[in-house]
Amino acid sequence: MDEARLTRASLLAESSLLAVVGADCSDPPNLADQATSLFLTVHGDGSVQAFNGHVDLGTGIRTALAQIVAEELDVAFERVSMILGHGGLGPDQGATIASETIQITALPLRRAAAQARRYLLELAAVELKVAPENLHVNDGTVSCDDGSNRFVGYGELLGNRHHLLRLTDDVALKPVEQHRVIGRSQPRVDIPAKATGSFTYVHDMRLPGMLHGRVVRPPYAGIDAGDFVGRSLIAIDEGSIAHVPGIVKLVRIGDFIGIVAEREEQAAEAAAALQVTWKPVPSLPDMDDLAGTLRANPSTPRLLEDKGDTPKALAEAARRHRRTYLWPYHLHGSIGPSCSLADWQPGGLRVWSGTQNPQVLRRDLATLMGLHEGQVEILRLEAAGCFGRNCADDVGADAALLSRAVGRPVRVQLTREQEHAWEPKGAAQLMEVEGGQDAEGGVTAYDFSVYYPSNGAPLLAAILTGAVSSTPTVLQMGDRTAIPPYDYANRHIVCHDMPPIVRAAWLRGVSSLPNSFAHESFIDEMAFEAGVDPIEYRLRYLHDPRAIDLVKATAERAGWTPRTSWGSAGSEGDILRGRGFAYALYVHSKFPGYGAAWSAWVADVEVNRKTGEVAVTKVTVGQDSGQMINPAGVKQQIHGNVVQSIGRVMKEEVSFTEKAVATKDWGDYPIITFPELPLVNVLMVDRQSEPPLGVGESAAVPSAAAIANAIYDATGVRFREVPFTPERIRKGLGIPEPLPAPSAEPARGRRSRGRLLGYAVAAAAAGIGLLSNFTPWRSAIEPVARPLPGVYSDATIERGRQLAAIGDCAVCHTADGGLPLAGGRRLETPFGTIVTTNITPDPDHGIGNWSYPAFVRAMREGIHRDGRHLYPAFPYGAYAKTSDADLSALYAFLMAQEPVAASPPETRLAFPFSLRPLLAGWNALFHDAATFKSNPEKSALWNRGAYLVEGLGHCSACHSPRNRLGAEVKGPDHLSGGTVEGWDAPALTALSLAPVPWTEAELFTYLRTGFSPLHGPAAGPMAPVIASLRDVSDDDLRAMAHYLADLRATRTSEAEAAEQAASLEARASTSMPPSLSQGARIYEGACAVCHAADGPTLWGSRPSLALNSNLQAARPDNLLRVILGGIDTPAYAELGYMPSFAAAFDDEQVAQLLSYLRSRFAPDQPAWTDLARRAGEVREILRHERLTRADGGS
Amino acid sequence: MVTKAIGVTVNGKGHELALPPKTPLLNVLRNDLELNGPKFGCGLGECGACTVLIDGVAARACTIPLAGVEGRHVTTLEGLGSEGAPDIVQRAFIEAQGAQCGYCLNGMIMMVKALLLRRPDAGVEEIKRELRYNLCRCGTHLEILESALLAATRLRQHG
């Protein structure tokens, strides 16, 4: 798009130009003057550029405005390009809010086009020597009516000069009858580029020499008011990001922290790793009692209307009704987190931004950066639909600060978590109504108060850096549609203006949506009280003829049948049907404001009387938009508003911790999805000769009340709090909780919790063993020269390669990203970190000078060539079983590898574990150096499997429990499950918790591919083991599978296993609908995409949670590790990856999710307890592990 | 850290990328190959804005590291067609106006493309199920569904 590159200088350089400029410019107009704003330019080639101060937020105004210009100027639509929100050139028309664009800011543009046409016709009249009345225009070509075939184009008429016209009021606009562009559906101009990837969103903008920035936000997520804001940072540990490559600068100003790096992922990694100490964050007021909190928030009442004598009418009323309606905090929820680029140059700042307020942002940035407004240039590019003030402006300031710090252009991308947590929320709102009815049921009095805690959300960086005070201002915006459309005789309407409680600003429909929820719910209730059909009842109080027409037309379109009691739509089984009506005129802008389009809804719902789930099945929506510039665009806006608002009303609600916003991802904050779409029937009233009205918000406004009224019709219960979640409906209907309480008793045959704790204690002694009284050193074996190549045959080396794969040599002896077998991997043990050694054949750093006998001694006895004892993290206990032939092949293989002349750091355990000689005693107690003895009663296959599993495969090193001295427990508990590096290694015996018993075939598939359809993927420390088995023959893997399957007392057939799996899947899929609780919603929003059995086909595996033994385990650690740590190194890439959710979920959310997963997928197991605490601990452990890994890598 | 070049084919063109194996594929596509079709929406696999095809199967590029696509074929929105010559699915989305802000559009088109590659006769329920975890904030769902159905119909007519 040229739009972002257009400058005043480039216009001045054009030889022919006509420009219509703002009326407030200097006299005579001067294009070079920075203050001269442009509305329209016509160029020598006949093209047209038109300017509007508002921007396209995805609603299609770019197309509609171009239609208006094409119409009035009489040029083809394609000739017009719109320049929107260009801070330096276009008019300053304020923020793109309140449906004002078409209704208000388009008017001067329209006049400018008409004025330009009139002027061009005058030029043509002179040129063609005919009176202007005798000319006509077709696509910018003016011709004579006299049939003389003389014509001239707009471009030619300009000649080689600039024509500057000052915008006037006195031009005639085209009458509707002559319209040929306005009123015709026009495909959106932006979609072809967007659909093919060639459109440049702000996210896609790149500058030469650009760096990448990320910000680190304070812990008071989403709060921008209070003394502590901007003053809470205590210290930053710069060392915590020392390991991250590419860091250019760490920037700190007050509570603002940013990191600039060469590459985006480097900045992201550093931002995630940076350790910052903050002061404790003060508590929020009680956000669970929103109504109470809103009432208590300091406010100033503002009387909006006082008609008649409301107190008196109330006093005299036959019946009085007090009602409270409550609206939650909502997100704008742009699908693209905000992004911006800034280029700081001495003397000026350019910012590429997706803002909806280019002019405001320009002023704010000037203040923040200490510049004059003229030194700041905002280049506005499209971003993801924002529906109000999101973080688009904030990120511009972030980019500006970081660019200034490094003197280069910087692009800052906010994370999803930051956008969710910090965007100024759509405010919560409280509406209190007291109404009076006379004996006939008519409303005689209406006393209405609204509480709306929101303002314009000052630029976040300005507050965090202290450039702007963190004492909140108050904006008067709670009054939108606060006056009901119903002409009750006595009305008393008050708006309580108040500062925000959490960061908040306007969101689509602003306060009008909640206010209409109250008005329309209340009148509906009064109608039923009076025994009158709710539409008929409304019409008694509605005098606006266009409103009346719309209400009637919409009711008719929906096939509304009058009703005077609920239950009119019937029921079927557990499903109760209902239908509700609501009407609203969206009144926007400063009070008393203007009306945008009129809208009315008939909503049909189905309520499940057992689960409390509500489905909106159909919406009939009528709208009077006045003149429709682009009817297709209007319809799309109606659709969008209907669909989005259903999600808001049914599902959406920001959650809070005691101190801050908790919502950080789509799991915690679900929005509407495709399967939830209702049928939408749109009625657009034909009013082409009326002025055009804003259509970007109106159709959302009746949503909540129409749905609430429909739920009433279905159930007979009024719901006065949004959203209408199943929990709320269940509570309202008095339905018992459908969640089966997880059984308190562990199933029989399963390992109990107490026993597992025992293992944990034993595991604390695992990894190495110790004993006190022996201190013998073993003798060294003389170094030898490395065997010459050719000593061993290729066949032997190949056999050794396979054996090394079974023995996982490379798994432990290769560092993350390091050279194979060169050591350096850090193994976390309860005694400290053991660093694996270099086993390449380098004579100085590896085992190049080890003779074969030295190698055999190490493998069988755990003794280094030099006589030192090796820690039994090296599994010589198992390796000892290996045959001489195999050991020699293994030796041949290792000696044939590329030597690496580097030593990893020494293992340094703390005393007493540092005393290696103690291991001699340990060996005496626990070590058996005998080779494998085959069992003549078993088959050759079994014996081969046993040899590999118990020998080189050393499966028991992880899968057997260990005693207090860290030695593997033998006997019946052999292979009955152990712990390794914080993971539970499941039992391979009959004690296995796998929901479906392992069969030989599944074991083979799992060992071969890393994934068993009936069990899931290998993760954690098992993933590299599987990867290592890649080189092992099918025959050997089959033997291992055969032996492992035999460890279970009873064998299960393939068919039985498949059947069991199917029934478990079925049970899990029907047991708990995914919308029942917050944990369920998190699962649905974050996990189901990859784990639900009926999810979309995505690259990678689809592990079934119903079949996964980690959900059955006694402790949640494996699950916590996967959720908080993700899976970034699967056994095979095609198994797929899993992101870490550590930044998205706090401990409480993890606990909600895990409780749900446990009760849905392991209903026979006892609930996990204390989950939030354990989540916190595992989070800490993972952080520590990452740090040690990072140290090792540096 | 040892960085060896990782080979991957993107939109039919081979690349050898000397980047750490854990570099997110989405960053590689956008920042190194300047393919802006796939979008960053969440980085958590939740929204679908970053969808690409890996060997013809839909994949969420934000959760997959470069190492995951070594030796594979990646297709982005740009790889389907261009503004002048859009692919059948892109054309359907243009005609049925399946976008408002269009930020989700990449994911919608790529998911529909992958579905129709696999099941050319997919019906509306199947499309809804397939798109269930692709989020759109603008509420363009109705137009998106219409676009997907149009693409399916066209595909059946013209193969």
Ligand code: FES
């Ligand atoms: S950005 Fe990849 S799924 Fe959201």
Ligand code: FES
């Ligand atoms: S069109 Fe805006 S997010 Fe889908």
